[in-house]
Amino acid sequence: MIKYLIIPLSDNAVSFCHYNARKGSSATIETETLRKALIWAMKENLSVQFLYPSEGVGKNIELIINTIDHTDIVPADCRDNNRLKGADIVVFNTWDGIETFGFRPDQSYIIRTTTEILINHRDGIQALLKKVNRLNIVVTDVPNFNPELHNGYQEFLESLIPTIVEEYSSGHMVQLNLLTDRIMLTGMNNCNAGNESLTLAPDGNFYTCPAFYFDGFPAVGTTEQGPDIKNPQLYRLSHAPICRICDAYQCKRCVWHNQQLTFEVNTPGKQQCVMAHIERNASRKLLEALRKAMPGFMSETIIQEIKYLDPFDNIKI
Amino acid sequence: MDSIIKDLDTTWQDGESKNITFIVTKDCQLACKYCYLVGKNEKERMTWEVAKAAVDYILAHEEDFQEPSVVWDFIGGEPFLEIDLIDRICDYIKTETFRLNHHWFDSYRFSFSTNGINYDSEKVQRFITKNHSHISVGITIDGTKRKHDLNRIWKGDGPEKGSYDAVVKNIPLWLSQFPEGSTKVTISSADIPYIRESVLHLYSLGIKEVNINVVFEDVWNDGDDKLFEEQLTLLADDIIEHGLYKNYACSFFSEAIGKPLDAQLDNQNWCGAGKMLSIDAAGNFYPCTRFAGYSLRNKRPIIIGNITDGIDSNKLRPFLTLDRTTQSPQKCIDCEIASGCAWCQGENYDAAKTDTIFQRSTAICKMHYARVRANNYYWNKLFRKEELEANKPTQSVNPI
Numbered sequence: 001m002i003k004y005l006i007i008p009l010s011d012n013a014v015s016f017c018h019y020n021a022r023k024g025s026s027a028t029i030e031t032e033t034l035r036k037a038l039i040w041a042m043k044e045n046l047s048v049q050f051l052y053p054s055e056g057v058g059k060n061i062e063l064i065i066n067t068i069d070h071t072d073i074v075p076a077d078c079r080d081n082n083r084l085k086g087a088d089i090v091v092f093n094t095w096d097g098i099e100t101f102g103f104r105p106d107q108s109y110i111i112r113t114t115t116e117i118l119i120n121h122r123d124g125i126q127a128l129l130k131k132v133n134r135l136n137i138v139v140t141d142v143p144n145f146n147p148e149l150h151n152g153y154q155e156f157l158e159s160l161i162p163t164i165v166e167e168y169s170s171g172h173m174v175q176l177n178l179l180t181d182r183i184m185l186t187g188m189n190n191c192n193a194g195n196e197s198l199t200l201a202p203d204g205n206f207y208t209c210p211a212f213y214f215d216g217f218p219a220v221g222t223t224e225q226g227p228d229i230k231n232p233q234l235y236r237l238s239h240a241p242i243c244r245i246c247d248a249y250q251c252k253r254c255v256w257h258n259q260q261l262t263f264e265v266n267t268p269g270k271q272q273c274v275m276a277h278i279e280r281n282a283s284r285k286l287l288e289a290l291r292k293a294m295p296g297f298m299s300e301t302i303i304q305e306i307k308y309l310d311p312f313d314n315i316k317i
Numbered sequence: 318m319d320s321i322i323k324d325l326d327t328t329w330q331d332g333e334s335k336n337i338t339f340i341v342t343k344d345c346q347l348a349c350k351y352c353y354l355v356g357k358n359e360k361e362r363m364t365w366e367v368a369k370a371a372v373d374y375i376l377a378h379e380e381d382f383q384e385p386s387v388v389w390d391f392i393g394g395e396p397f398l399e400i401d402l403i404d405r406i407c408d409y410i411k412t413e414t415f416r417l418n419h420h421w422f423d424s425y426r427f428s429f430s431t432n433g434i435n436y437d438s439e440k441v442q443r444f445i446t447k448n449h450s451h452i453s454v455g456i457t458i459d460g461t462k463r464k465h466d467l468n469r470i471w472k473g474d475g476p477e478k479g480s481y482d483a484v485v486k487n488i489p490l491w492l493s494q495f496p497e498g499s500t501k502v503t504i505s506s507a508d509i510p511y512i513r514e515s516v517l518h519l520y521s522l523g524i525k526e527v528n529i530n531v532v533f534e535d536v537w538n539d540g541d542d543k544l545f546e547e548q549l550t551l552l553a554d555d556i557i558e559h560g561l562y563k564n565y566a567c568s569f570f571s572e573a574i575g576k577p578l579d580a581q582l583d584n585q586n587w588c589g590a591g592k593m594l595s596i597d598a599a600g601n602f603y604p605c606t607r608f609a610g611y612s613l614r615n616k617r618p619i620i621i622g623n624i625t626d627g628i629d630s631n632k633l634r635p636f637l638t639l640d641r642t643t644q645s646p647q648k649c650i651d652c653e654i655a656s657g658c659a660w661c662q663g664e665n666y667d668a669a670k671t672d673t674i675f676q677r678s679t680a681i682c683k684m685h686y687a688r689v690r691a692n693n694y695y696w697n698k699l700f701r702k703e704e705l706e707a708n709k710p711t712q713s714v715n716p717i
Contacts, residue, residue, distance in 0.1 A: 230670040230671045231669070231670055231671045231673055231675070231676055234671075234673060234675055239643050239675065241638040241639070241640060241643055242634070242638055261631045262631050262632060262634050262635050263619060263632060263635065263672065264634075264635040264673055264674070264675065265673075266635075266675060267634050267635040267638065268634075269631040269634070270630065270631055270634070271631075312634055312637075312638065315638055
């Protein structure tokens with residue numbers, strides 16, 4: 001059942017996920033389209049998330065946005081200071097300016113980066129974990145996650161464990177999606193695009209997620225006729241043979257990556273599975289470290305030791 | 318049932334062999350009306366360079382092809398149009414597997430599905446003689462002349478002309494070389510009235526095994542299922558009353574079909590797409606020939622690699638994790654007569670609402686129901702006959 005509606009307000013609206021926004025276009029959503037979509041969202045009881053471009057949006061759009069309760073996702077380089085201050089989630093597409101940014105406890109932060117650059121910013125992430133309550137790291141080159149990067153990624157994640165333990169021990173329960181989410185979750189908590197979330201693109205049509213719009217996939221409905229996702233069962237966990245037996249609960253299970261890598265929205269490529277399992281295994285080590293520092297910490301939670309990095313190896317027929 | 322009833326032969330090294338298909342040409346002498354190959358043409362012929370590169374890639378990646386045996390399959394169009402190329406490929410495979418001490422060196426078959434038209438040509442016969450102990454050949458003949466000629470017509474403009482006479486003349490030669498040779502019969506809507514006479518005709522030609530199936534495409538008209546059931550019932554009567562079941566087999570009748578399937582225990586995929594490998598003239602790899610462009614009406618091809626870059630294992634993951642229930646609608650999962658209801662992954666993909674192999678086409682549903690009813694009749698009647706014959710009083714034997 002669809003619960004969330006994501007609305008990139010323009011073609012250059014900030015990406016908060018794996019995809020890149022469309023280069024060279026700043027086409028903005030039409031006000032009438034937006035108005036209709038928000039009325040529809042209210043009737044469907046959807047939570048709405050707006051994605052803003054760096055230059056902000058015009059007054060007309062602002063007025064319509066404020067007719068509905070919503071979440072603002074704003075780029076860190078947004079030139080509209082009020083918009084940035086009011087953001088619920090701030091997105092960094094570059095490491096420039098991170099050190100001097102005025103982080104606040106009531107905002108969540110997303111850093112979009114390639115794996116190699118991330119690995120090289122270990123100190124920066126460690127410092128950031130002391131400043132924020134919630135940090136999501138989104139790797140933008142998952143399809144390039146080759147075996148040469150596996151050890152580096154694992155070492156990077158494990159290098160963050162002492163910092164997180166230190167923060168928890170001092171009462172600062174910082175959340176880092178790659179490490180702490182798996183500890184907190186009791187079941188798959190994935191992106192769920194096409195199943196729980198839908199996107200209204202600047203062209204006025206519905207798409208499975210922003211990535212499908214920016215990557216040129218066909219729309220799955222119009223604001224006139226409403227969304228119509230064909231084969232909707234394939235977006236559900238029950239119809240994903242690899243994912244439904246997996247316990248890397250923090251995995252994004254990105255259906256766009258699935259489509260890119262395997263041609264099927266319900267089947268992840270090896271890169272996504274291995275990356276998620278390296279995170280899962282590092283989370284297991286984090287849990288052990290937290291229990292050493294704080295005996296009895298989340299005593300009900302068990303993350304089993306496993307010998308594989310790709311659940312496909314366990315089920316291929 | 319005991320061995321008095323002839324079983325269908327299983328495929329050579331069934332389940333133990335890798336099937337590798339060379340699409341050597343997309344040309345054919347015929348233009349069969351039911352042919353799923355919508356993109357046949359005379360231009361796309363495999364070159365020796367592409368074929369060699371494919372063999373080299375496959376043999377160099379022995380770790381990815383660990384099946385104990387291999388079936389090197391050659392299809393078209395009509396494969397024997399490219400007999401020179403095929404001969405060269407087969408020679409190369411034999412010498413290379415020997416040179417590399419490859420585990421397939423002495424565990425291989427060369428397999429052909431042919432329309433049979435140039436089966437008696439000198440080149441084809443020379444090839445067969447050279448490789449006889451490692452060859453499987455199936456000639457497609459659809460039954461009686463009127464049934465065969467209804468669909469299997471010569472290519473070209475002008476009035477339709479059936480190919481029966483050009484094929485049937487080669488059946489004796491073929492059966493003399495492959496006495497257990499089987500044929501493949503395809504049933505479309507227009508063929509239904511001729512099923513009974515066609516199967517009996519093929520038996521009369523000496524073909525002991527008739528593998529027959531209805532097309533998976535959505536071509537069925539109202540009433541086809543009734544007519545189909547009627548034909549199969551009449552065929553059942555003939556087979557049983559004349560004792561043909563002792564020496565001949567027809568794949569329409571099987572004890573295993575028409576039973577419910579357990580969602581967990583009987584969850585395997587029907588189709589082998591993804592476990593096979595198909596190569597076309599451009600050097601592209603496919604999970605099965607049905608995913609090549611010339612086989613698809615509505616969808617783009619699914620290319621899983623090529624002879625230069627190799628196989629992209631990510632593209633195989635959907636095929637290798639696909640199970641029955643994930644792709645089936647609820648009515649199929651709950652179906653009381655599900656066993657034996659087949660599907661073609663390529664047709665599923667081609668007919669699906671989205672670009673997925675995970676949506677099962679149910680176009681043959683009512684035909685399966687009809688088949689199961691006739692099949693039940695066949696086995697009930699046959700069992701009863703065997704039972705009555707077993708209980709016949711025999712002549713008393715004087716113990717002294």
